[in-house]
Amino acid sequence: MKYRDVIIAEPNGFCSGVRNALAMIEKKLETITGNIYILKGLIHNNGIAAELKKCGCIFVDDVEEIPPGAETVFGAHGVSLKVKNLAAEKMLRVTDATCPLVEQLQQQAHAVTPEKELVLFGHPGHPELEGVIGHAGTKKIFVIRTPQEVEELPELDAPVLLVQTTLSHVEAEKVKKALKTRFPNAETPGNICRASLLRQQAVERLAPECDLFVVAGSSHSSNANRLRETAERCGVRSVLLDSPGEVTPELLAGVRTIGLSAAASTPEYQIEALRKALEETP
Ligand code: SF4
Numbered sequence: 001m002k003y004r005d006v007i008i009a010e011p012n013g014f015c016s017g018v019r020n021a022l023a024m025i026e027k028k029l030e031t032i033t034g035n036i037y038i039l040k041g042l043i044h045n046n047g048i049a050a051e052l053k054k055c056g057c058i059f060v061d062d063v064e065e066i067p068p069g070a071e072t073v074f075g076a077h078g079v080s081l082k083v084k085n086l087a088a089e090k091m092l093r094v095t096d097a098t099c100p101l102v103e104q105l106q107q108q109a110h111a112v113t114p115e116k117e118l119v120l121f122g123h124p125g126h127p128e129l130e131g132v133i134g135h136a137g138t139k140k141i142f143v144i145r146t147p148q149e150v151e152e153l154p155e156l157d158a159p160v161l162l163v164q165t166t167l168s169h170v171e172a173e174k175v176k177k178a179l180k181t182r183f184p185n186a187e188t189p190g191n192i193c194r195a196s197l198l199r200q201q202a203v204e205r206l207a208p209e210c211d212l213f214v215v216a217g218s219s220h221s222s223n224a225n226r227l228r229e230t231a232e233r234c235g236v237r238s239v240l241l242d243s244p245g246e247v248t249p250e251l252l253a254g255v256r257t258i259g260l261s262a263a264a265s266t267p268e269y270q271i272e273a274l275r276k277a278l279e280e281t282p
Contacts, residue, residue, distance in 0.1 A: 002279045006258045007209065009202035013216075013271055015195035015264035017099030018043050021076040024097045028073065029055055037066045039083070040127040042075045042097065043265040044221035046242055063087055071095075077127040078102040080134020101165055101193045102128055106135040108162055108189060114138050117156045121145075121175045121190070122164030126222060129164055147174035150182055159183050162190035166223035166264070168230065169197050195264050196223050200230045203261050207234035210259035212252070215240045216274045217263030224263030231259065243270070244277035252281055 021042055028036055036057045041049065049059065057073075063083050066072055068090045074083075078098035087094050098106075109132045112118045117140040122129040124143050133141055142153055153159075161179050163172045169192050176188045191197075207213050213231035217224025217240055224240055231238035236259070241247065252258075258278050262271045 001282075003282055004252065004256050004258060004279060006260050006275050006278045007206060008271075008275070009199070009206045009259060009261040011195075011198050011202060012260075013262040013264070013266055013268060015099075015193075017076050017101060017193075017195070018265050020099065021097035022048075024095055025052065025057070025073055028071065028095055029057075032071050034071065036071045036073060037092075038073045038075060039063060039066070039079060040075050040077065042073060044218055044224075045263070045265040045267070045270075046218045047270055048265070048267065063090070063092075066090065066092060069093065073097055075127065076102065078106060078131035079127070080131050082134055083131075098131075099165075099193075102131065105162060105165060105190070106132055109133070109136045112137045112160045112162075114140075116140070116158040116160050117142060119144060119153070119156070119159045119161045119179065119186075120164070121161065121167060121172060123167075123222060126164065128166075128222075132162065132164075144175065147171060147178045150175060150178035153182070156183055156186075159186045161186060161188040163192055164222070165193035166196045166226060167192050168226050169200055170230075170233070196226065199223070199227060199261060199264065203227050203230045203259070204234060206259045206261075207231040207236045207238075210236050210257050211255045212236065212257075213238035213259040213261070214274065214278060215261050215263065216242075216266045216271045218242050218265070221263045221265055224266070227261050227263065231261075241274060244273045247274070247277040247281050249282055252278070 072092040215227045
């Protein structure tokens, strides 16, 4: 029985970078019989990681944990130049599933010359950011997490702003403006990726019609968290749910219309299972 309406934001779910990474690992699983080591996660989705583990994939955070010559996959978030070099030294058989848009960001970081400063708007510790830092052409690197942190930067001669691909487009604009105001000569070529932008804009269009907004995705997915924050910024209570088991009558009390979106790493079957649970939980 259907107890309430669930409206799906479009677009949502898989982006081209995630599709590409999954297609690469599927092909590898068809052709390789032994273990496959996945460095720093393939994509940020708990359900898919569990399926890959069942297929014999081993997830590691450090290239040192991989035996010499082993089959290895670099995930969609990319790795640093140092890791690429270590992998080559260990003769790892590498499949590089780095998203082309992350590669572009790495190249932009590489192009920042030593006399300039690289200002990175991103989340410290996120594998994408670590990979980008590991390609930088300058040693003068400043990571900021909020537009307010622009004020805390030291005096810079020639800052270049780059942005982690999955952040909030609204916050990225604020960082750009703040940096340009403080350093009028700042270069600001960085932006979030188009897939993240389109998913956030879809949430912005739909959220005002809803009593509750649900994002299907895992808690360590940056773009899933940004979608939830986007709905919240529109004044709607919003939650991030990883599975239908997290849907409870308490969560849905008094709710008639739910907006539903999904992270770029959330597969269609997880979105559909969540939609059903949201509609059919009394
Ligand atoms: S969210 Fe953007 S940068 Fe990340 S994998 Fe998808 S398309 Fe690539």
